[in-house]
Amino acid sequence: MEKFTTIQTTAVPLNIEDVDTDQIIPARFLKATTREGFGDNLFRDWRYNSDNTPKQDFVLNNPIYSGDILVVGKNFGCGSSREHAAWAIYDYGFKVVVSSFFADIFRNNALNNGLLPVVVSPDFLSSLFAAIRENPAAAIKVDLENQEITIVATGQKEKFDINSYKKTCLVNGYDDIDYLLSLKDQVEAFEQSR
Amino acid sequence: MAKTLFDKVWDAHVVQSIADGPQVVYIDKHFIHEVTTPQAFAGLDKRGIKVFRPKQTIATADHNVPTKDQLQPIREMLSRKQVDTLIQNCANHGIELYGLGHPFQGIVHVIGPQLGITQPGLTIVCGDSHTSTHGAFGAIAFGIGTSEVEQVLATQCILQTKPKKMRINVEGTLGKGVTAKDIILYIISKISTSGGTGYFVEYAGSAIRSLSMEARMTICNMSIEMGARGGVIAPDDTTFEYLRGREFAPQDFDAAVEKWKQLCTDADAVFDLEYTFAAADIEPMVTYGTNPAMGIGISEAIPSANDAGLEKALAYMGFEKGDSLLGKPVDYVFLGSCTNSRMEDLRAFCDIVKGKQKADNVTVWVVPGSKQVEQQAKAEGLDKILAEAGMELREPGCSACLGMNEDKIPAGKYCISTSNRNFEGRQGPGARTLLASPIMAAAAAITGKISDVRELI
């Protein structure tokens, strides 16, 4: 997993609520046996017509928006547990997803892949959408060390939560399996004790 | 301290608690299927390690499989490759695989309970959100992502933050034609697709207690559709009688039952959130929109609120605000999925269609949840009832629940479906899904339109 500390980039706004993982990556694209390449089909049916031409009105097809941060409406990532949704977003090039509310499994999946889910208040989320709408080149800064997200132009900022274990993993690029493997003796002792 | 059923099972499986972090939870049973595992096995191979406890993992092929001519090679190349990859990974790591052609093959959440692998008090995970189904037995069961599948394969443990606790009580007696599917669609319509996020739900109350195991599985199955990690129901005599004599039930069954009887919420245990619903308020339900919370009782009208999400959903579905769903023609009827593909579902469906004819405008797919269900249905003559009604009993798999295998609903077509998700494109690009119970699906199969099943029984 790649290390994560601070990023400052423009952001892509997707102001839709309850986006489910079937929209993020439809089931018919889950047939791969590796983790790579899912970005091409990110939001496939919102992004492309059935003849594979881009849908001009979808935000990922709008050249004025770009950047490593995806800003989304509340309850993002509900539905299927497919980790492919996190892979697709990361593979497309996003490093951070910002929302006022994430579905549980999606949030875990994102964290396990170095994609940082940042939960902000509904008010701050509205400010983010407004700032990007006014100026698509507006820079957003996400500082994991200080757990802070800032709209650079206005200086408006908010703290976000992340548990310290996960933060350490992200900052150092560790994954959970390394940690669990180090507990092998304890796991065996647990098995014996039952 | 007074504990909930969930606390009792969870706490008994904690290997370690990380300060201000997650807990290390031991997993008793791990179900796997072809779609969410190849990258996990590849991860193990890359680390040069083997599966830690291969006997505690059970595999099947379900998502990608055709539901006709299953013994022929899978036509679609990528699907075949995924299923073959699973076969190879299971062989490499010594994991039991109930693959195509095996008498135990079927949808992962149907076979676990049916074989008696799913038991009270266990922790169960699977790279699939509907793992919540197994909670009907008083097990702590939840869906996980592929990185977590890799954790469990490597260590039989998973890192998890303990969820909050919610109880949903359903009290009283269900009306005629109202089923477990209607209960859960009703609950989700009341508390929304995110109302359960962060929680593990216990279902309780007299209406829940009176349900069969298969009906309880339908309820727990859809816990994830309100955002909850999972749902549990305390085990009772119904649970024990269901498990007795099953393939993998404990050898010393009576001793196991004595232990299982301890698995209930203490009288003074406290939940973070609690809801109570009256069974009598629930009608046969149908969804009109593009998430499972967009459901109404069959005599109700589609809401007319000013809401961008509702408008987007109705535009996709081709419905208008304030419309009634009654009488809307459907093109497809799908009986199947881990929500409703067990024997009771097939029997209930057949009770309605018996001696009648399918409407000319509909295509009907009846897809059993497992090979064992298929065999039992044939033994009971359900295949004949279906054939006489102009319908067909197919072979087991996820089928039209998700647009991944050959069974897809064409763009723009309406499908009344007993599955669990009506998301845009879930059953195929552009497909329009209406979720309902098996008997509501049967009513639509006969009449060719959305109908109130209570008028047919």
Ligand code: SF4
């Ligand atoms: S039947 Fe549907 S919901 Fe159930 S496991 Fe298969 S795809 Fe998932």
